[in-house]
């Protein structure tokens with residue numbers, strides 16, 4: 001068995017959040033009745049002319065600026081010819097020889113190691129519609145609402161060396177497009193899609209191995225698992241003395257495998273040629289300067305600001321800024337209660353747990369910044385313990401009640417009355433004489449047992465610091 005090195009390059013398709021489609025004025029929106037956002041242009045009628053949406057050019061350029069790329073102020077659209085029922089023009093309008101953007105990069109950090117990943121190009125293109133195959137029905141439908149909506153494709157260099165790096169790169173791109181406001185980034189809806197090109201080669205070898213292209217990766221987790229599977233599969237193929245076949249493979253998340261879908265087509269199969277219906281895309285110096293001057297804050301800059309202004313540790317800042325929705329919520333809450341570290345702890349602890357468990361998108365988090373700030377204040381001033389805060393957090397995530405009201409309605413205010421705590425401590429010690437003996441005999445670890453019993457006695461509402469204090473006082477005396 002040889003030792004292999006994985007080589008990965010990603011092609012990422014980002015759906016742009018413009019009001020209308022790329023070449024017509026149909027609404028660019030999701031979830032509408034099928035075939036309601038369709039006109040002569042996006043349904044491929046003969047004799048109509050496409051007109052380029054300038055906003056899409058701006059959005060694509062903003063992404064190019066974010067990755068330090070060269071923007072070609074003259075670029076061109078090309079026809080990529082193939083047949084598919086959800087693409088009535090029989091060609092996709094894309095960019096081939098002269099893309100909008102080339103030679104970019106972004107940095108990722110994995111296991112403390114920083115690496116710069118090259119970005120070959122970003123080009124604009126229109127999306128296809130959707131084929132629908134309802135289960136149990138012997139028909140297929142075509143919905144053209146998505147046909148002609150704007151995409152950018154971001155193509156990386158084959159610079160990634162592991163599934164972790166691929167996911168780190170992808171998360172970074174994702175945070176960028178959402179921060180820029182050019183896409184909603186929703187992976188499940190297919191607004192942020194990724195194909196992974198994977199090959200392996202003996203460690204030390206310079207030449208690239210034969211790659212496969214993985215499709216159907218609709219979550220970060222699936223990207224990770226599909227690449228890991230594919231690296232292992234290709235290693236087995238080579239170990240058996242066979243050759244990897246260049247092909248497109250489909251990832252099956254239920255079985256966690258990749259399976260062949262079709263042999264890989266080459267560029268020449270698409271018969272690319274410049275689209276005669278469209279003028280060259282020209283970006284003026286003035287446009288470029290004005291976009292550069294109005295770029296929204298990007299995750300890296302935001303992270304530096306959080307470490308400076310809010311004194312957050314690097315790890316906290318990085319995790320929060322990886323998700324622009326969470327970052328915005330954090331910032332608002334931190335300003336409201338002036339306890340940024342406490343806000344970060346709650347968000348990266350309780351909130352992350354809830355988000356991961358329920359599988360919701362961070363964009364759908366309903367708890368308000370006001371509620372987070374109020375919760376931090378309630379813990380800080382001793383009204384509730386962190387334990388109680390954690391208990392009520394799932395309820396707060398629904399965004400229907402404010403913490404102070406919930407705590408009051410449920411009678412959860414923390415008891416700091418030392419008389420009541422003393423009484424509970426005495427009761428617990430009296431009820432557990434054997435444990436008290438053992439404690440005095442040196443089993444000091446039993447303190448947590450006593451704390452637990454007192455908390456139970458007081459239905460979780462006792463102030464933990466005061467319980468500890470009372471226990472050591474009583475155990476010392478007794």
Ligand code: ADP
Pocket residue numbers: 007008009010011155156157158159197198199208209210211213265266267
């Ligand atoms: P296409 O898939 O459309 O034929 P490209 O030649 O532009 O397009 O390559 C697409 C992606 O495949 C790029 O991200 C590139 O970095 C990556 N890639 C190319 N060769 C390899 C390889 N041998 N191993 C892994 N990735 C590769």
Ligand code: MG
Pocket residue numbers: 011195213
């Ligand atoms: Mg490809």
Ligand code: ZN
Pocket residue numbers: 021024025026037038039040041042043148
């Ligand atoms: Zn249209």
